[in-house]
Amino acid sequence: MTIKVHGIPGSTCVARVLLCLQEKGLEYDIVQLDVMAGEQKQQPYLSINPFGQIPAFEDGDVSLFESRAINKYLANKYKDVGTNLLQSASFLESTVIDLWMEVESQQFNPPMSTIIKQTLVNPIFGKPTDQKIVETELAKLGEVLDVYEERLSKNKYLAGEHYTLADLHHIPYLVYFMKSPRATVVTSRPHVSAWWDTISSRPGTVKVSSEMKF
């Protein structure tokens, strides 16, 4: 039984799961959907992701959605395969991974997803980019990355000395963001920039990001 990921490789949330599968060295099939035609908003797709979003995920009898929850499942279920993405030597270290996964979800993702939506997604759908929103969210992102800069000046990775889901979850949006003129928000912060160089050059990241196109 091969793992199935429903979606398209250019989607940031799909890519988040593919990055995890690559780190694990697990085989998977991508079940492509016609997203532009709204296939994800119709049955039978809604029976595996009731929110009508990509990805949806199947591993034998297990059917899941929400990229970060899928990755936690993969990291725990296949703990001894490939990269240990929740590596911790104690309950406290495990808590620190949870904490930095929450930071990605609550601090980094809201401004970053808005910037990408405004600058990359809106034009595809013929909608204008609201530059005022972009500037506001870039300022918020800069403040978040100031905290990362301090954190990464003392730790190689966000949760400590190991590459974990807390780092991996940041990659998909950064793949697009780093190709934009605004990448200086990252490159102007030496430790954040070095962290990005490290995590973006992992073989799994190189493979998944090479297929990320709008």
Add this chain to the structure above:
Amino acid sequence: MTIKVHGIPGSTCVARVLLCLQEKGLEYDIVQLDVMAGEQKQQPYLSINPFGQIPAFEDGDVSLFESRAINKYLANKYKDVGTNLLQSASFLESTVIDLWMEVESQQFNPPMSTIIKQTLVNPIFGKPTDQKIVETELAKLGEVLDVYEERLSKNKYLAGEHYTLADLHHIPYLVYFMKSPRATVVTSRPHVSAWWDTISSRPGTVKVSSEMKF
């Protein structure tokens, strides 16, 4: 050593942690901050929450932030005390709790937090309420609650038969939302409404919500 929660009881993110502490029956002190004066944006507070937000949390030597990460810590560290908020009989049940915690974080929280910010927070700071944003986010919230309605027609709680963090994390924003004229978005959906009646009448919820005021 008593647990310390830095913040104010009216903050939704602080209340999220207090709800968990109440379910656990743990003693705690609330260390009040002058949020209106921006005390949370200054040292020494920034040393315990570098993002300058409330809450921050201390349990002996353990110092944390991000309400959902704090609650996972509490639920795991004090698993055998009070309500088991991550109760599962299998790895798959545990995965389902993670999934519905992610749904709260990624589907419910974005529209709900925007609605509360526009309708309750903005007026306090003398900012106008943008009714167009409110209507857009109310429509998104309604679509999310349609999925909840289906889910709760088959399960007493979001993750299944037990009250978990996946339910608890929804409570703080709903406490304010249910006092507003827009509460019909919840009450018009019978299973969501019954779920709210159940989780809002828990003794811990009654205690924490009685102290939630702007």
